[in-house]
Amino acid sequence: MTAEQQRKLTARAAVLKALAHPTRLWLLEQLQQQEHCVCDLTDGVNADISTVSKHLSVLKQAGIVRSRRDGKQIYYRLETPCLLKMLSCVESVIEKNAKNHAELV
Amino acid sequence: MTAEQQRKLTARAAVLKALAHPTRLWLLEQLQQQEHCVCDLTDGVNADISTVSKHLSVLKQAGIVRSRRDGKQIYYRLETPCLLKMLSCVESVIEKNAKNHAELV
């Protein structure tokens, strides 16, 4: 593995890492159709608003969402919709796992 | 977020988490064309063989790869090729980030 390869793979891993949390995946689903302020999003998650804010900042840091201020609120929107589509493959892994597991029983 | 949603999202996050490491992404690339034994894979990675073995076990646990023994060696193969294809979207996030960053300079 060359240094250049290492660099590329680390960048990819960083994006995947940002996606790899149930709350963050839920946030992205909410942002799929339209932008939302943090307060909207906090309502749906069973967590402190500061926790939600930090999750959003992880997604922003990774370049997955963007934010804009409008008055008191800050609105987040999904920057790269393909990310959610790509989850269909993740889903197929899960289904296959379930099937394999069922066969073992 | 219902308990059922939570369950689903946690399962997805688990698969993404397994992908979210540069070494594991590299391993998957190697397995894309053909199966390899652990020794093959260790050669390319700058890490202890036990480290590589543990990375492979993370991928296996997530249902992303499978293994079979042949004599002394254990061969791993990619179970879900679509996972690597889906990285094109991850790549587009990275490119967009680079572009945005360039604009700021």
Place this chain on the structure above:
DNA sequence: CAAACACTTGGCCATTTAACCAAATGATAA
């Protein structure tokens, strides 16, 4: 301008992750 509102940030703590080394396991070769 002070109070209230919507968020973000810093601090703290518990848990998880990743790396290495050493020891254990499983299979073949001597």
Place this chain on the structure above:
DNA sequence: TTATCATTTGGTTAAATGGCCAAGTGTTTG
């Protein structure tokens, strides 16, 4: 059956993550 090879597993340690609370920042409202 002992030695050797290929890999996994256990133990340890350092660093990263995720949660909450409290304090700080930026905006609007009274």
